[in-house]
Amino acid sequence: DQQVKQNSPSLSVQEGRISILNCDYTNSMFDYFLWYKKYPAEGPTFLISISSIKDKNEDGRFTVFLNKSAKHLSLHIVPSQPGDSAVYFCAAVRGGSYIPTFGRGTSLIVHP
Amino acid sequence: KAGVTQTPRYLIKTRGQQVTLSCSPISGHRSVSWYQQTPGQGLQFLFEYFSETQRNKGNFPGRFSGRQFSNSRSEMNVSTLELGDSALYLCASSIGTGPSYEQYFGPGTRLTVT
Numbered sequence: 001d002q003q004v005k006q007n008s009p010s011l012s013v014q015e016g017r018i019s020i021l022n023c024d025y026t027n028s029m030f031d032y033f034l035w036y037k038k039y040p041a042e043g044p045t046f047l048i049s050i051s052s053i054k055d056k057n058e059d060g061r062f063t064v065f066l067n068k069s070a071k072h073l074s075l076h077i078v079p080s081q082p083g084d085s086a087v088y089f090c091a092a093v094r095g096g097s098y099i100p101t102f103g104r105g106t107s108l109i110v111h112p
Numbered sequence: 113k114a115g116v117t118q119t120p121r122y123l124i125k126t127r128g129q130q131v132t133l134s135c136s137p138i139s140g141h142r143s144v145s146w147y148q149q150t151p152g153q154g155l156q157f158l159f160e161y162f163s164e165t166q167r168n169k170g171n172f173p174g175r176f177s178g179r180q181f182s183n184s185r186s187e188m189n190v191s192t193l194e195l196g197d198s199a200l201y202l203c204a205s206s207i208g209t210g211p212s213y214e215q216y217f218g219p220g221t222r223l224t225v226t
Contacts, residue, residue, distance in 0.1 A: 032213050043116070043202050043217030044155070089155065093213045098143060098206065099168050100215065104154035 003027045004092050006103035013110050019077040021106050023090030026071065030092035034100060035064060035075045038087045047088075048075070080110045114139065116205050116218035124224045130191040133221045135203030137184050143167075143208025144186040145215060146178060149200040161186055162208045190223075198225045 005024045013019045021035075031052040036044035050057040050064045050073070057064050063076045077084055087107050091100035117136045125131050137144050145168075146158040157170035161180035178188040184205075190197055200222050204215035 034214065036217075041219070043204075043219050046214045046216065049214060097168070098162075098208055098213060099145065099157055099160055100213065101157075102147075102155040104152065 001026075002103075003030075004090055004101050004103040006088075006090055006106045008106050009104075010107040010109070013080045013108065015082055015110055015112050016079045019075075019080040019084065019108055019110065021075040021077075021088050021090075021108065023073050023075075023103055024071060025073075025092050027092070027094070027101075028071070029094045030101075031095045032093040033064070033066060033073050034091045034093070035062075036089040036091060036102075037084075038089065038105070044089055077108075080108075082110050082112050084108060085110050116203060116216055118201075118203050118218035118221050120221060121219065122222045122224075124226065125193050126226055127193055127195060129193050130189065131193060131223060133188045133190075133201055133203075133223075135186045135188070135205075135218060137186070137203075137205030138216055141205035141207055141216070142184055143206045144180055144184060145204045145206070146186070146188050147202040147204065148172075149202060149220070150198075155202065158188070193225045195225050198223060 034049040035047040038044040066073045087105040089105045090103040093100045119134045143162045145160040147155040160168040164180045180186045200220045202220045204217045206215045
């Protein structure tokens with residue numbers, strides 16, 4: 001049973017436009033959420049995180065939004081660049097666990 | 113600061129053999145976690161070691177085992193290899209305490225079982 005779901009396996013966006021990657025979770029005990037980016041032949045790289053006490057966190061072109069009542073979070077990339085083309089993983093952590101549960105990833109392709 | 117390193121990067125083994133993978137975490141990180149990644153399955157958690165003790169364990173058979181040394185370096189062992197064990201094995205290190213949950217991943221070891 002998947003506790004963290006990324007329902008879109010892939011997303012294609014034009015350079016300069018906004019990319020929105022979505023993630024849903026089922027376990028209400030999760031209280032910390034992270035996004036990772038993965039290029040082929042490399043390990044995932046931490047991108048941005050958000051605690052459940054917040055509903056938004058920004059870091060440059062990347063913003064994560066959290067809707068606790070809907071158990072939904074999203075990653076916005078504005079503006080999208082070809083170098084953003086990668087697989088993006090959403091992950092959720094239950095407080096005190098230190099072990100994130102990962103979604104299966106969304107492959108983002110940004111066209112020049 | 114040096115990142116997480118994993119050796120070897122690529123490995124080809126035969127069914128029934130065993131394999132040992134190695135991971136060196138970021139200096140100062142006491143937690144090392146291991147994941148298996150297969151196409152379409154995302155990252156499946158194997159186990160986590162913190163200060164030389166297995167602190168968390170995923171749902172993998174006993175053929176998968178690991179250990180952590182006093183310098184936080186970790187090894188993962190898979191015995192009696194099966195074809196389905198072919199995967200990318202990722203190691204991640206983190207502080208492992210306090211409010212920081214970010215993990216830092218190595219490049220992975222690509223294991224092919226024939």
